[in-house]
Amino acid sequence: xxxxxQILGIKYPIIQGGMxxxxxxxxxxAVSKAGGLGVxxxxxxxxxxxxxxxxxxxxxxxxxIAVNLPLLYSKIEEQIKICLKNDIKxxxxxxxxxxxxxxxxxxxxxxxxxxxxxxxxxxxxxDAGIDIVIAEGFEAGGHNGRDEITTMCLIPxxxxxxxxxxxxxxGIYDARGIKAAFALGASAVQxxxxxxxxxxxxxxxNYKNLLLNANSSSTKLVMKKHVxxxxxxxxxxxxxxxxxxxxxxxxxLIEHLGKGRAKKGMLLGDxxxxxxxxxxxxxxxxxxxxxxxxxxxxxxxxx
Amino acid sequence: xxxxxQILGIKYPIIQGGMxxxxxxxxxxAVSKAGGLGVxxxxxxxxxxxxxxxxxxxxxxxxxIAVNLPLLYSKIEEQIKICLKNDIKxxxxxxxxxxxxxxxxxxxxxxxxxxxxxxxxxxxxxDAGIDIVIAEGFEAGGHNGRDEITTMCLIPxxxxxxxxxxxxxxGIYDARGIKAAFALGASAVQxxxxxxxxxxxxxxxNYKNLLLNANSSSTKLVMKKHVxxxxxxxxxxxxxxxxxxxxxxxxxLIEHLGKGRAKKGMLLGDxxxxxxxxxxxxxxxxxxxxxxxxxxxxxxxxx
Numbered sequence: 001x002x003x004x005x006q007i008l009g010i011k012y013p014i015i016q017g018g019m020x021x022x023x024x025x026x027x028x029x030a031v032s033k034a035g036g037l038g039v040x041x042x043x044x045x046x047x048x049x050x051x052x053x054x055x056x057x058x059x060x061x062x063x064x065i066a067v068n069l070p071l072l073y074s075k076i077e078e079q080i081k082i083c084l085k086n087d088i089k090x091x092x093x094x095x096x097x098x099x100x101x102x103x104x105x106x107x108x109x110x111x112x113x114x115x116x117x118x119x120x121x122x123x124x125x126x127d128a129g130i131d132i133v134i135a136e137g138f139e140a141g142g143h144n145g146r147d148e149i150t151t152m153c154l155i156p157x158x159x160x161x162x163x164x165x166x167x168x169x170x171g172i173y174d175a176r177g178i179k180a181a182f183a184l185g186a187s188a189v190q191x192x193x194x195x196x197x198x199x200x201x202x203x204x205x206n207y208k209n210l211l212l213n214a215n216s217s218s219t220k221l222v223m224k225k226h227v228x229x230x231x232x233x234x235x236x237x238x239x240x241x242x243x244x245x246x247x248x249x250x251x252x253l254i255e256h257l258g259k260g261r262a263k264k265g266m267l268l269g270d271x272x273x274x275x276x277x278x279x280x281x282x283x284x285x286x287x288x289x290x291x292x293x294x295x296x297x298x299x300x301x302x303x
Numbered sequence: 304x305x306x307x308x309q310i311l312g313i314k315y316p317i318i319q320g321g322m323x324x325x326x327x328x329x330x331x332x333a334v335s336k337a338g339g340l341g342v343x344x345x346x347x348x349x350x351x352x353x354x355x356x357x358x359x360x361x362x363x364x365x366x367x368i369a370v371n372l373p374l375l376y377s378k379i380e381e382q383i384k385i386c387l388k389n390d391i392k393x394x395x396x397x398x399x400x401x402x403x404x405x406x407x408x409x410x411x412x413x414x415x416x417x418x419x420x421x422x423x424x425x426x427x428x429x430d431a432g433i434d435i436v437i438a439e440g441f442e443a444g445g446h447n448g449r450d451e452i453t454t455m456c457l458i459p460x461x462x463x464x465x466x467x468x469x470x471x472x473x474g475i476y477d478a479r480g481i482k483a484a485f486a487l488g489a490s491a492v493q494x495x496x497x498x499x500x501x502x503x504x505x506x507x508x509n510y511k512n513l514l515l516n517a518n519s520s521s522t523k524l525v526m527k528k529h530v531x532x533x534x535x536x537x538x539x540x541x542x543x544x545x546x547x548x549x550x551x552x553x554x555x556l557i558e559h560l561g562k563g564r565a566k567k568g569m570l571l572g573d574x575x576x577x578x579x580x581x582x583x584x585x586x587x588x589x590x591x592x593x594x595x596x597x598x599x600x601x602x603x604x605x606x
Binding site: 118119120137138139146147148149150151152153154156157160170171172174176177179180181182183184185215216217220221225245246247280281283284 | 421422423440441442449450451452453454455456457459460463473474475477479480482483484485486487488518519520523524528548549550583584586587
């Protein structure tokens, strides 16, 4: 039995990435039903919506469900309360210090996983009492580390730096990637992009269709002066990149971004002026399938 | 028997990267003796020196020796003549169109390998008659692709795009990385950084010692407006990065670079003002060992 499946009480060591706007109750429940760990992405949810989505997911499956909580979120304490009230036993924290809530969450009987992008941060996680680390490489979609360490380099470095289990993320979408991640020393994988392109994700159909026509140069990491983020190259991306090319600084970029661009793109389907957070593997996925069918292909890695 | 070892007539599917200033006859011969493919990096050699280095390598071993030829080099035709005259049977071409010399080289009985950074270019290689493709990811040292595709994403995409064998490069330094590359579909691996940090490389001791103290954020890809290159973060790197941050364009960067910076750093050991091309894995290598000892650890992957 695998260390991560044992700790989390799941069948397969496959974690679905908790993402903004695309991973609600429906996707999380489908992944948990299939034997992986389904994750509700709380980063784009007001506390009331999070409460509703957790309840909905729990109605759909009795298997473990986790919540991904970006710690920079203004109502993070309220979100934590909602998770505890709803008896969520696995929390994935990111975008903040693992010192802040880990002791408290552990006292409440929660298993705490933290997302890292460097072996240095992974060590800090271990010291803070984190149970499992997700090591996410440069090729991953959405927010990303400043050091640009790729999955191939990050996994062995992280495994060598700490004694707690490591979940590999970034660039994994099929059984080959899962096998590679395990060869590098990971005990499980997290996949985001592969599940954005599932029937159960709440990504808009315009967005899913756009991704089906992606090529290997369709994404790029931008906004390195603000918060590095990997985006699909659409008009919104080009505006940001042009500003960076002429030397625009963080404040100007933040103002240009405005608000609601991610919702506009990923949930509402404005594929030109919306912000589309996606991983480099998007071009390798040529079909939007059900989570059940996706799992059938992934678990070949464990046969 | 593996496709690549069969074509190249070598024992282990391990190729040493042909690098500027650090891979001469001594390193190439040691790798070929150990059962891999030793490669002389012609990119930093005047034709006379190349002639001398090939002759020296052939005196040191009767196993196959290859030469890496960056096609943008001004005296490339002269270099090709020297390789043919010295009966080099394996050439690795890069930094130029695979259409230019492949037919001619094949007529001369040479096995031609081309370095690519995208599945699109890999397809062009196959169409041009290339025998084997090296797919090199974003984490690799030195010159790099514009699309920033990481090894984890690039290998399966390249394997799926072509029918000729794929050698994985970028981010590989130990048996775990080799196993991962094979899981992703590669038929062999190329390693550069691992061999820069060998006793037989001609990298200056100052440089090797600097690398022994690297951490996971010690390298970065810069000069994306000119020729993207992954460098060790020293004073030279910082100058380039500061220029880019304020929006400097290609011409200004090229002028600032001047000439001989790579030689100054890597061969002559000026670790502050020299250009140090190295891969993201440098921080994982904690010992300068002989090629023979390095191979002992690598070949565990095939046991």
